[in-house]
Amino acid sequence: MIQSILDAISLGGLYSLAALGLGLVFGVMRLVNFAHGELITIAAYTLVLTTQFPLLLSLVLTIFVTALVALIMEFAIYRRLRGVSPAIMLVASFGLSTVLQRVYEFTFGALPKSAVVAPSLSGVVKFAGLSITISSVLTIILAVVILLAMGYLVERTSLGLQLRAASADFRTARLLGVRSNRLITAAFVLSGVLASFVAFILVIQNPVVNPYYGLNITILALVGIVIGGISSLRGAALGGFIVGVILSGLNTLLGNGRVYSYTWLFITVLIILLVRPGGLLSKGSELERV
Amino acid sequence: MALLEISNLVAGYGKVQVISDVSFSLEPGKSIGIVGPNGVGKSTLLLTIAGAISPNAGSIKLDGTSIFGMRPEDIVRRGLSLVPEGRQIFSGLSVKENLSLGLTGRRDKKGSHEAVERMHELFPVLSTHEHHQAGMLSGGQQQQLAIARALISEPKVLLLDEPSLGLAPTVIADVFERLREIIHMGTAVVIVEQRANLVTSFADETIVIRDGKVQSRLTPADATNTDSLNRSYFGAGD
Amino acid sequence: MRHGGVTKFSFQNLFGPIIIISALTFFVGRTSASLQLITQFTLCYFMMVLALQVFVGNSGVLSFGHGSFALIGSYISGMLTAPINIKGHALAMNQLWQALVPLHTNIYLALLISAIISAFFAALTGSLLMRLSGLSAGIATFALLGVTYNVFFNNKRIGPGSQALPAVPTISNTYILLLLAALAIVVVYLFNISSLGRTLIATREDAMAAPALGINIYRVRLIAFTLSGFLAGLSGGMYVHVAGTFQVQDYYLEFTFLTLSMLIIGGSASLWGALLGTIVISTIGQLLLMMEQDLPIFGIHAHIPEGSRAVIIAVAFVAVLLWRSSGIANGKEFSIPTFWRK
Numbered sequence: 072m073i074q075s076i077l078d079a080i081s082l083g084g085l086y087s088l089a090a091l092g093l094g095l096v097f098g099v100m101r102l103v104n105f106a107h108g109e110l111i112t113i114a115a116y117t118l119v120l121t122t123q124f125p126l127l128l129s130l131v132l133t134i135f136v137t138a139l140v141a142l143i144m145e146f147a148i149y150r151r152l153r154g155v156s157p158a159i160m161l162v163a164s165f166g167l168s169t170v171l172q173r174v175y176e177f178t179f180g181a182l183p184k185s186a187v188v189a190p191s192l193s194g195v196v197k198f199a200g201l202s203i204t205i206s207s208v209l210t211i212i213l214a215v216v217i218l219l220a221m222g223y224l225v226e227r228t229s230l231g232l233q234l235r236a237a238s239a240d241f242r243t244a245r246l247l248g249v250r251s252n253r254l255i256t257a258a259f260v261l262s263g264v265l266a267s268f269v270a271f272i273l274v275i276q277n278p279v280v281n282p283y284y285g286l287n288i289t290i291l292a293l294v295g296i297v298i299g300g301i302s303s304l305r306g307a308a309l310g311g312f313i314v315g316v317i318l319s320g321l322n323t324l325l326g327n328g329r330v331y332s333y334t335w336l337f338i339t340v341l342i343i344l345l346v347r348p349g350g351l352l353s354k355g356s357e358l359e360r361v
Numbered sequence: 362m363a364l365l366e367i368s369n370l371v372a373g374y375g376k377v378q379v380i381s382d383v384s385f386s387l388e389p390g391k392s393i394g395i396v397g398p399n400g401v402g403k404s405t406l407l408l409t410i411a412g413a414i415s416p417n418a419g420s421i422k423l424d425g426t427s428i429f430g431m432r433p434e435d436i437v438r439r440g441l442s443l444v445p446e447g448r449q450i451f452s453g454l455s456v457k458e459n460l461s462l463g464l465t466g467r468r469d470k471k472g473s474h475e476a477v478e479r480m481h482e483l484f485p486v487l488s489t490h491e492h493h494q495a496g497m498l499s500g501g502q503q504q505q506l507a508i509a510r511a512l513i514s515e516p517k518v519l520l521l522d523e524p525s526l527g528l529a530p531t532v533i534a535d536v537f538e539r540l541r542e543i544i545h546m547g548t549a550v551v552i553v554e555q556r557a558n559l560v561t562s563f564a565d566e567t568i569v570i571r572d573g574k575v576q577s578r579l580t581p582a583d584a585t586n587t588d589s590l591n592r593s594y595f596g597a598g599d
Numbered sequence: 600m601r602h603g604g605v606t607k608f609s610f611q612n613l614f615g616p617i618i619i620i621s622a623l624t625f626f627v628g629r630t631s632a633s634l635q636l637i638t639q640f641t642l643c644y645f646m647m648v649l650a651l652q653v654f655v656g657n658s659g660v661l662s663f664g665h666g667s668f669a670l671i672g673s674y675i676s677g678m679l680t681a682p683i684n685i686k687g688h689a690l691a692m693n694q695l696w697q698a699l700v701p702l703h704t705n706i707y708l709a710l711l712i713s714a715i716i717s718a719f720f721a722a723l724t725g726s727l728l729m730r731l732s733g734l735s736a737g738i739a740t741f742a743l744l745g746v747t748y749n750v751f752f753n754n755k756r757i758g759p760g761s762q763a764l765p766a767v768p769t770i771s772n773t774y775i776l777l778l779l780a781a782l783a784i785v786v787v788y789l790f791n792i793s794s795l796g797r798t799l800i801a802t803r804e805d806a807m808a809a810p811a812l813g814i815n816i817y818r819v820r821l822i823a824f825t826l827s828g829f830l831a832g833l834s835g836g837m838y839v840h841v842a843g844t845f846q847v848q849d850y851y852l853e854f855t856f857l858t859l860s861m862l863i864i865g866g867s868a869s870l871w872g873a874l875l876g877t878i879v880i881s882t883i884g885q886l887l888l889m890m891e892q893d894l895p896i897f898g899i900h901a902h903i904p905e906g907s908r909a910v911i912i913a914v915a916f917v918a919v920l921l922w923r924s925s926g927i928a929n930g931k932e933f934s935i936p937t938f939w940r941k
Contacts (some may be wrong), residue, residue, distance in 0.1 A: 103734065148917060148921070151921050152920065152921065152924065155920075155924040156659075156924075157733075157734065158659070158661045158737070159863065159920065159924050159925075161661065161734075161737065162661075162859060162860070162863050162920070163917060163920045163921075165856055165859075165860075166860065166913055166916040166917040166920065167913075167917055169856070169909070169913040169916075170910060170913040170914055170917060173906070173909045173910040173913060174910065176906065177906060177907070177910065181906075229461070229465075232454070232458055232461060232462060233462070233465065235451075235453075235454060235458075236451050236454065236458075236462050239451050239452075239453060239454075240449060240451065242413055242433075243445060243449040243451070244462065245413070245432070245433040245434050246411055246412075246413060246433050246434075246437065246442075246443050246445060247437065247442075247462050247463055247465055247466050247510065247511075247514075248434050248437040248438060248463075248465035248466025248467070248514060249434060249462070249465050250434045250465075251432070251434060290741075293738065294738060294741075294742070297734060297735060297738040298738075301734060330749075330752075330753040331749060331750070331753060333745055333746075333749045334745075334746050334749045334750055336745075337742035337743075337745040337746045337749070338742075338746060340738070340739070340742045341727070341739055341742050341743070341746075344731060344735050344738065344739045344742075345727055345730065345731070345739075348730070348731050348732075348735045349735070350735075
């Protein structure tokens with residue numbers, strides 16, 4: 072029971088981080104970056120392929136590589152699509168996602184790569200007669216720390232203020248002097264950093280990395296930001312958390328019927344959207360801008 | 362040399378041309394009013410000068426250098442700020458955060474603190490509501506916030522789009538009183554207004570725009586002359 | 600800029616696409632048996648792209664849910680025509696609900712039934728989904744696809760589940776598929792120029808102004824969604840009778856993205872765009888496949904490494920969007936001058 076609750080919270084935390092990465096980029100340029108999953112994938116590859124280095128170095132390298140790929144995405148593709156309708160940008164990001172999957176397949180092979188990342192972190196601890204997996208506890212701690220750091224960045228720093236303003240009204244923000252290109256670049260770098268941490272947590276649980284490694288979590292995070300309320304970062308984080316908790320809860324509750332957990336998850340999503348089209352945290356008056 | 366010099370400006374959205382030929386110039390410490398019927402492109406004109414819409418032809422010079430086609434974030438750093446139509450304050454952010462955003466457009470980051478103080482002196486209501494959500498302010502207070510947010514970057518030219526929109530007459534008088542102080546301190550101001558006689562009597566010069574062109578130029582003396590105001594507004598011979 | 604300006608009936612707008620698709624089917628289909636099969640699959644995809652054009656193209660609302668309708672169309676048509684002994688005894692089907700076993704019709708009736716049921720399913724789901732717009736609609740339709748896929752993939756009482764339903768009878772005559780495609784072109788064209796279609800296009804151009812003009816967005820979108828569901832169901836039905844097997848996986852993400860890409864590459868705002876996108880992507884895909892297999896193209900061998908086909912298609916897709924975000928046809932319908940100018 073305790074383990075199930077911990078699993079639910081840790082999955083929620085993990086999806087919350089993934090949703091935040093998507094939400095940051097969406098906020099500043101109304102882009103649903105489906106290729107965020109491929110950022111998670113490249114981060115996972117880097118982690119698995121650099122296990123010979125000390126963990127910290129491996130993590131730093133991963134963040135560097137992932138942020139770099141995020142920057143390439145922005146400079147090569149998305150910068151040229153500014154002002155195009157969000158639907159077209161979304162579809163373009165599907166295309167980009169496919170491109171990157173194929174490139175990974177080409178580079179790393181279609182067969183999965185695997186290596187144990189941070190072996191000390193996978194295992195079980197006994198605590199007051201209960202056995203609890205280290206990874207679930209670690210995920211929760213990491214997610215809380217990163218969410219707090221992001222919260223500080225968004226709520227307390229000048230960059231965060233600009234991000235919030237630009238998410239609300241990009242044109243007015245620019246009229247006040249917010250540098251659009253720099254801000255969007257920063258959002259992509261941050262989303263790359265978040266993707267690295269998501270990948271770090273994922274590979275501890277499942278170190279078998281294939282070209283589609285980040286796809287599933289991205290779809291679920293995407294669902295999360297929409298039900299949470301896409302117009303705010305809080306909504307994104309909350310929505311991601313809810314999706315993680317629901318999915319984990321369904322897996323526990325349904326037992327043998329867990330093959331249908333996606334059905335129930337998606338039905339829940341449909342109900343939430345029909346009741347609150349703008350997401351849980353949207354204000355009633357706010358009309359869809361996308 | 363004039364501070365702001367617009368000549369033969371052409372602008373619009375995509376292929377739709379809204380402004381077809383507008384010229385005017387503005388000296389420091391002076392004000393220009395822009396009036397005209399709804400939908401003639403007054404807002405488009407201001408947005409184009411501020412860089413939010415790319416101009417198609419003509420020239421825009423600020424302090425002798427061309428700002429034609431520049432990005433809005435660069436134009437504000439050169440000393441031209443816009444208070445957009447409908448105020449466009451960030452209602453979810455606090456009053457303080459709204460003001461801080463205005464600081465992004467400052468050329469030098471030194472003196473930011475003093476600038477905030479100055480805005481609080483000029484608009485005392487902002488200091489009392491500093492930590493409140495901007496969306497909670499009244500219309501007049503929001504307008505003051507919008508002006509302060511644009512002024513805090515210490516622009517040489519301030520553009521205002523319909524500052525009287527949705528405000529009660531006494532509040533309008535108050536806002537225009539502040540504008541007079543701002544002009545007095547040396548800022549050049551361009552005001553787009555629906556209330557033609559208000560702005561004509563206020564500004565040093567007022568231009569009437571019709572069909573995307575400057576149709577006539579008025580002086581404060583014309584404000585009392587309803588006839589000439591109407592004529593220029595609705596076109597000669599109407 | 601998108602143009603919604605095509606409102607009057609025009610012979611070249613309607614018959615141009617029909618002539619082109621007929622000519623291509625005729626010439627390419629006769630070249631070789633493998634190309635004939637490719638042509639048949641392409642006609643199925645084209646039906647799906649047409650279905651997407653009716654709704655996504657005209658309304659501007661993205662739908663990832665059309666795979667559901669194709670899946671249902673394919674499943675019904677497949678189950679109605681597969682031999683009774685296969686349904687009764689094949690290893691993959693041993694858990695099948697026995698009531699489904701004796702149901703059997705001929706192919707054409709099965710196609711009609713499957714399209715009608717798909718349309719009905721679209722109307723049913725649409726009555727809820729059409730209240731949404733923008734990104735919420737996109738995600739909700741995605742959720743619909745997820746639910747349909749998940750249920751059909753896991754439930755072995757109603758179908759083959761994760762395995763294949765074999766021995767579905769095939770339509771060997773390509774011209775029957777061509778006839779269906781041509782009919783669909785006529786239907787879609789007439790819909791697009793009807794007052795209903797024009798209203799829908801108007802809501803795409805300016806969703807805010809529609810209520811002010813007395814337009815009930817919900818109603819027009821729902822009608823288009825239903826028609827679109829009919830065509831998507833038909834497309835799934837055609838597909839299963841070309842492939843000869845039914846597999847749930849055939850109608851999931853890859854199918855959805857492939858057909859959406861075809862629509863968007865061609866230009867979602869016009870029927871001509873739908874056709875152009877289908878032809879361009881199918882042709883490039885086929886040429887690259889031949890290059891991968893080192894087969895001669897007009898006598899020329901241009902070998903590319905295996906697996907690079909997918910990369911090139913995806914790169915080309917992104918490149919077209921960078922070049923012209925409204926697609927190759929750019930909102931225009933077929934006309935002889937624009938055709939020659941290209």
